[in-house]
Amino acid sequence: MTGRLRQWIDAIWLPAFLCAGLAICVGIGQLVESDSISVMLTEMLIRLGVVVGIYIFIGNSGIMSFGQIGFMCIGAYATAWATLDPNWKQIMLQGLPYFLKDATYPFPVPMLMGATLAAAVALVFGFPVMRLSGIAASIATFAFLVVINSVYSNWDSVTAGTSSIVGIPTFINPWGGLAFACVSIVVACVFQRSQIGLMLRASRDDEIAARASAAAVERVRLTAFVTSAFLIGAGGSLYAQFLGILTADTFFMGLTFITLAMLVIGGIGSLTGAVVGTVAVTLIIEILRGLEGGVVVAGARLALPAGVAGNRSRCGHGAYSDIPRPGARWWRGGPSSVSLARA
Amino acid sequence: MVAFIQNCVDALSLGSLYALAALGIGLLFGMLRLINFAHGDFITIGAFGLIVPSRNDMAIMAIGSLPVVLLVPAACAIVVIAALLSDRLVFRPLRTASAPTLMVASFSVGYIIQNTILVTYGARPKTIDLWSSLGEQLHFGAVRVPRLEVVTIGVTLVLLAALTAFLKRTRYGVQIRAAAEDFLMARYLGVRANLAIGVAFALSGILAAVVSLLFVSETGTLTNVMGVPLMLYAFIATVVGGMGSLVGAVVGGYTVGFLAVMLQAYLPDGLRSFRDAFVFATIVFVLLLRPAGIIPTKALVQRV
Numbered sequence: 001m002t003g004r005l006r007q008w009i010d011a012i013w014l015p016a017f018l019c020a021g022l023a024i025c026v027g028i029g030q031l032v033e034s035d036s037i038s039v040m041l042t043e044m045l046i047r048l049g050v051v052v053g054i055y056i057f058i059g060n061s062g063i064m065s066f067g068q069i070g071f072m073c074i075g076a077y078a079t080a081w082a083t084l085d086p087n088w089k090q091i092m093l094q095g096l097p098y099f100l101k102d103a104t105y106p107f108p109v110p111m112l113m114g115a116t117l118a119a120a121v122a123l124v125f126g127f128p129v130m131r132l133s134g135i136a137a138s139i140a141t142f143a144f145l146v147v148i149n150s151v152y153s154n155w156d157s158v159t160a161g162t163s164s165i166v167g168i169p170t171f172i173n174p175w176g177g178l179a180f181a182c183v184s185i186v187v188a189c190v191f192q193r194s195q196i197g198l199m200l201r202a203s204r205d206d207e208i209a210a211r212a213s214a215a216a217v218e219r220v221r222l223t224a225f226v227t228s229a230f231l232i233g234a235g236g237s238l239y240a241q242f243l244g245i246l247t248a249d250t251f252f253m254g255l256t257f258i259t260l261a262m263l264v265i266g267g268i269g270s271l272t273g274a275v276v277g278t279v280a281v282t283l284i285i286e287i288l289r290g291l292e293g294g295v296v297v298a299g300a301r302l303a304l305p306a307g308v309a310g311n312r313s314r315c316g317h318g319a320y321s322d323i324p325r326p327g328a329r330w331w332r333g334g335p336s337s338v339s340l341a342r343a
Numbered sequence: 344m345v346a347f348i349q350n351c352v353d354a355l356s357l358g359s360l361y362a363l364a365a366l367g368i369g370l371l372f373g374m375l376r377l378i379n380f381a382h383g384d385f386i387t388i389g390a391f392g393l394i395v396p397s398r399n400d401m402a403i404m405a406i407g408s409l410p411v412v413l414l415v416p417a418a419c420a421i422v423v424i425a426a427l428l429s430d431r432l433v434f435r436p437l438r439t440a441s442a443p444t445l446m447v448a449s450f451s452v453g454y455i456i457q458n459t460i461l462v463t464y465g466a467r468p469k470t471i472d473l474w475s476s477l478g479e480q481l482h483f484g485a486v487r488v489p490r491l492e493v494v495t496i497g498v499t500l501v502l503l504a505a506l507t508a509f510l511k512r513t514r515y516g517v518q519i520r521a522a523a524e525d526f527l528m529a530r531y532l533g534v535r536a537n538l539a540i541g542v543a544f545a546l547s548g549i550l551a552a553v554v555s556l557l558f559v560s561e562t563g564t565l566t567n568v569m570g571v572p573l574m575l576y577a578f579i580a581t582v583v584g585g586m587g588s589l590v591g592a593v594v595g596g597y598t599v600g601f602l603a604v605m606l607q608a609y610l611p612d613g614l615r616s617f618r619d620a621f622v623f624a625t626i627v628f629v630l631l632l633r634p635a636g637i638i639p640t641k642a643l644v645q646r647v
Contacts, residue, residue, distance in 0.1 A: 136636075144623075
């Protein structure tokens with residue numbers, strides 16, 4: 001009897017510990033009653049859920065995927081389709097099917113739609129691609145990210161193209177983010193202890209030995225890919241309902257790199273690493289953002305809003321306005337300027 | 344027919360740029376298993392090195408106004424110094440790190456370069472006029488080709504020949520190739536690792552500088568992220584060609600260049616804005632058919 005209890009505790013202490021830690025963070029954050037902290041916490045928790053989702057695939061399979069943020073894009077846009085005001089959709093998004101164009105759906109439905117759509121796309125894309133290993137698989141997923149971005153920024157009748165979608169109802173607070181993060185952590189835990197998870201981890205450590213031991217590598221990889229896409233799609237949906245505004249470029253290279261950095265800094269092969277990495281990188285970003293506003297030394301505020309060089313060349317108050325913000329478009333679609341210039 | 348030949352020349356010229364950039368990435372990947380995402384930013388450094396650092400919108404040429412024989416070595420020197428510095432400060436301490444760690448480190452180097460340029464040069468795009476006489480058209484029968492495209496293709500061929508000679512004939516070249524084949528074994532046989540890697544970084548810097556000069560004289564604009572799309576296409580090219588194979592990098596560069604130009608030219612109107620989607624979908628397809636790239640290398644095959 002104690003043996004079984006022991007097993008049970010073994011299985012549950014890690015997710016319980018991680019979730020409790022996050023819950024305490026949120027609790028303390030809520031005590032302060034500051035809007036900016038609440039916003040920061042919500043964003044961090046949604047990202048955390050997404051990073052854990054990315055971990056389910058990358059951490060267990062050992063395949064570096066650059067494409068997972070594409071699923072966030074899919075989930076977010078599906079949510080926009082399901083929640084926006086029908087009048088707006090009839091003008092701006094005429095290509096939508098009727099069940100989306102003329103109706104709005106209450107909360108859990110848009111999220112499930114987004115997550116399911118992301119998972120379905122993952123199934124179709126992953127089916128051929130999961131045969132690839134190593135760097136070829138990474139590039140294929142990267143190509144997927146570019147394809148998704150290209151489609152979502154150009155399919156004007158369904159995604160409003162490069163112009164932003166505005167007016168998605170926002171209601172996600174830190175507790176909503178916490179719920180999502182905890183669900184992700186639990187799913188990741190269950191997955192990596194399951195038979196499929198173990199086979200996948202075996203294929204990560206030695207693909208050939210795993211195949212020799214009858215692990216169906218393609219199938220378990222695909223399972224992880226679809227599970228990961230489902231969670232990330234849900235994360236994208238929540239992110240849309242947190243920001244209230246969407247552009248395809250939010251979900252592109254910038255977010256991909258920062259989430260991968262969170263995963264790698266924490267430790268790419270561990271769930272705790274994914275959680276700790278996200279929290280650590282968010283803290284670094286917030287501290288640096290705090291410094292951007294200047295440092296208070298003995299009651300005097302020291303700030304260089306235009307940078308050291310800016311003060312020298314007297315750029316005035318306009319100097320700051322054109323610095324790209326996170327999520328701003330920093331890769332302008334392809335080198336078409338090269339070939340188009342004289343077409 | 345004339346239009347097709349015209350497109351082919353365009354594709355050759357664009358493919359040359361990609362091939363040069365892909366070689367810069369491939370050289371380092373072969374030895375270090377480092378996917379250098381900062382390579383595009385080395386290209387950016389080469390371009391910004393031409394002008395006087397200032398936040399003014401008007402760019403004032405510094406070394407950009409020198410005659411060609413001085414300008415090219417000066418631009419190369421700037422990029423080589425940047426490449427060697429990044430090796431010394433970032434990549435050398437990470438010699439034993441895993442591939443994902445190296446990759447994230449190279450992202451970070453790229454971001455640092457982009458933001459340093461943002462702070463020192465300001466965020467607005469700058470226009471510069473480098474070798475504008477290259478814009479003139481040459482006539483071959485009915486086909487009109489800008490002189491720049493001829494120069495790009497010519498320079499690429501010369502550089503490829505020079506690089507091949509360097510790698511095959513000189514001591515350092517042989518060491519680099521040995522290290523790319525089997526790094527550990529090469530060290531046992533007396534190759535000085537840091538020196539060979541340094542030479543590879545320098546070569547990669549020279550290639551980046553040449554790409555930046557050709558690219559700037561084509562577009563005439565400078566932004567702090569100008570190298571990023573070039574790097575992405577070059578990176579794809581190295582993989583499609585066969586990761587770790589230098590011939591593969593060149594083949595991949597031309598493949599991607601042809602794909603981009605031909606899809607741009609021959610996709611129907613409604614689909615043209617989805618060109619990138621088609622380019623990248625084709626790349627997935629190529630990888631499914633040949634997972635190790637068009638020209639696979641033995642060094643990457645997993646031995647049991």
